[in-house]
Amino acid sequence: MSKKILLEHIATPNLTNIDVYMGTGGYKSVEKAVKTMTPDEVTEEVKKSGLRGRGGAGFPTGMKWSFLAKNTGKPSYLVCNADESEPGTFKDRYLMEHNPHSLIEGMITSSYALGANTSYIYMRGEFTWIFPILEKAIDEAYSKGFLGKNILGSDYSLDLYMHPGGGAYICGEETALLESLEGKRGNPRIKPPFPAVWGLYGCPTVVNNVETIADVPWIVNHGGDEFAKIGIGRSTGTKLISACGNINKPGVYEIELGLPVEEFIFSDEYCGGIAGGKKMKAVVAGGSSVPILPAELILKTAKGEPRLMTYESLSDGGFATGTMLGSGGFIVFDENACIVRNTWNFTQFYHHESCGQCSPCREGTGWMEKVLHRIENGHGNMRDIDLLVDVARKIEGNTICPLGDAAAWPVASAIRHFRHEFEYHILHPDKVKDRNHAPVPTLQEA
Amino acid sequence: METKFQFSAEAITLANKIINRYPEGKSKSALLPLLHIAQGENKGWLSVEAMDYVAVFLKLQPIEVYEVASFYTMYNLKPVGKYVLEVCRTGPCCLNGAEDVIDYLQNKLGIKVGETTPDGKFTIKTVECLASCGTAPMMQVGMHYHENLSKEKIDGLLEEFGK
Incomplete structure (x- = not known):
């Protein structure tokens, strides 16, 4: 059994009740922080822990906190990014539904470190039934003196509020999220200035993912060094992985970073292998935006070493042969899954979700969708494959926010590793016209 | 005003x-x-x-x-049916039959995606990933997520909604 931090007590009945949560050791970090530590000492522990942003970018959290502009004469804000909408990712939802106080406790302790007296949880609007769960948890925290004026008799005060989104993937990008929280369209801002200097209402702001914030109490309670002992190298701690696709046991699993990918997919403790006894064709390891890898490259790196669930191992080989840990949205494709259809599906997603600000993304996502539509539906031309590569390359790196990259990578990687499937669709339109068509043969068989 | x-x-x-x-x-x-x-x-x-x-x-x-x-998809700028069936159409749901769910609903209700039944009862919408990939295929109706959908489960739901 691997170490559990976030889901250690998940089987405890009524964990959403604050008394039950406190019975498992909950809210101790608030008391420890506000009574015995300075805000900078809390930040120092988070730095020592090596915790990296769990939303997908993997940026060191303590460093992000230390960038927060000080003595500006303006209030500081902590905003929780609970706009979970990366396809394949459903871990934050699980945590908020089943262990809401872990997020509230993390918000209080983290807000204390950042000197924020007002904090917001920006949650995607579709999670309608999670709002009452978190609002009840917030009310309970107020009634116990963990929120409000002079928390636990200290000088520190904090108000915490929920804020609903309106249905837009782009609002998971932190500056788009802030625009949205200000009541505007979710158009990402040009950086710099970064939110740490110019964030919510032009004030210094930190935006962190749900899971990142929920890790903070454990770090404060046990010390950053203890957290850093879990995992391998610069991939410290545990990570929630949401596994889905053609596997026997889809769900949310907390793993110690460093777990071999093969064990994660095939062990009964996790995914339990491929559904229906089929073979595995490919994996998207960190949400739809990260490069897709064929079975052999997800299990072993190009050097032949076992691939591990860490930031470094999954990206070993760069984009030529590697991918990214991303958000932990782990999508498994069996031998029958059509890579062309899935790639077309993903481009529809990015075309729909592009905010439209930057022309490479606004136009490029639409072109990729159209070209993939014609390949998938039997009207493709061999030139289309290189056209797709060209369009993807011209989007990547040429937009204000990473949505452009996120739209380009799935297309570029699918062609890099599964070019023969695209060619087969173009050469044999009659054999792939049924959307649940037979598996595409490998080049040798074709 | x-x-x-x-x-x-x-x-x-x-x-x-x-x-x-x-x-x-x-x-x-x-x-x-x-x-x-x-x-x-x-x-x-x-x-x-x-x-x-x-x-x-x-x-x-x-x-x-x-x-x-007009920017956010949750806001409907045209009238909708009493029950808006929002079916997830993104990749992970499609790996588990979301396209069959959409076909089934369209046939059963006699309308296409984006349309409302003449009695004003049902609208079918397709939506992007709702963070329900481990329980696919799925649809959201009002406050509720209906997950692990099968034809039988859809029949039961529509009956519950009074089709």
Whole structure:
């Protein structure tokens, strides 16, 4: 059994009740922080822990906190990014539904470190039934003196509020999220200035993912060094992985970073292998935006070493042969899954979700969708494959926010590793016209 | 500006409570939450009157409300059925049969995606990933996620909704 931090007590009945949560050791970090530590000492522990942003970018959290502009004469804000909408990712939802106080406790302790007296949880609007769960948890925290004026008799005060989104993937990008929280369209801002200097209402702001914030109490309670002992190298701690696709046991699993990918997919403790006894064709390891890898490259790196669930191992080989840990949205494709259809599906997603600000993304996502539509539906031309590569390359790196990259990578990687499937669709339109068509043969068989 | 649409007394109380979450002078932040309330009080969609009412409520120009309402997918700018069946169409759901779910609903209700049944009861919408990939295929109806959908489960739901 691997170490559990976030889901250690998940089987405890009524964990959403604050008394039950406190019975498992909950809210101790608030008391420890506000009574015995300075805000900078809390930040120092988070730095020592090596915790990296769990939303997908993997940026060191303590460093992000230390960038927060000080003595500006303006209030500081902590905003929780609970706009979970990366396809394949459903871990934050699980945590908020089943262990809401872990997020509230993390918000209080983290807000204390950042000197924020007002904090917001920006949650995607579709999670309608999670709002009452978190609002009840917030009310309970107020009634116990963990929120409000002079928390636990200290000088520190904090108000915490929920804020609903309106249905837009782009609002998971932190500056788009802030625009949205200000009541505007979710158009990402040009950086710099970064939110740490110019964030919510032009004030210094930190935006962190749900899971990142929920890790903070454990770090404060046990010390950053203890957290850093879990995992391998610069991939410290545990990570929630949401596994889905053609596997026997889809769900949310907390793993110690460093777990071999093969064990994660095939062990009964996790995914339990491929559904229906089929073979595995490919994996998207960190949400739809990260490069897709064929079975052999997800299990072993190009050097032949076992691939591990860490930031470094999954990206070993760069984009030529590697991918990214991303958000932990782990999508498994069996031998029958059509890579062309899935790639077309993903481009529809990015075309729909592009905010439209930057022309490479606004136009490029639409072109990729159209070209993939014609390949998938039997009207493709061999030139289309290189056209797709060209369009993807011209989007990547040429937009204000990473949505452009996120739209380009799935297309570029699918062609890099599964070019023969695209060619087969173009050469044999009659054999792939049924959307649940037979598996595409490998080049040798074709 | 006189408009026909009005918040109920409860909605006004809730709206004022929400406005108080934001700093002095930043009440525009309440726009998204207030649009959700307005939609809930206007049979599931935002008419121009409803958006104008919210603009007056928050002391905004109407265009500031329209440009936001048209950006986010949860806001319906046209009338919808009593039950809006929002089926996830993104990759992971499709690996588990979301396209079959969409076909089945279209055939069963005799309408296409984006349409409403003539009796005004059902609208089918396709939506992007709702973070339910481990319980695919799925659809959201109002407050609820209906997951691990099968034909039998869909039949049961439609019956429950009174088809």
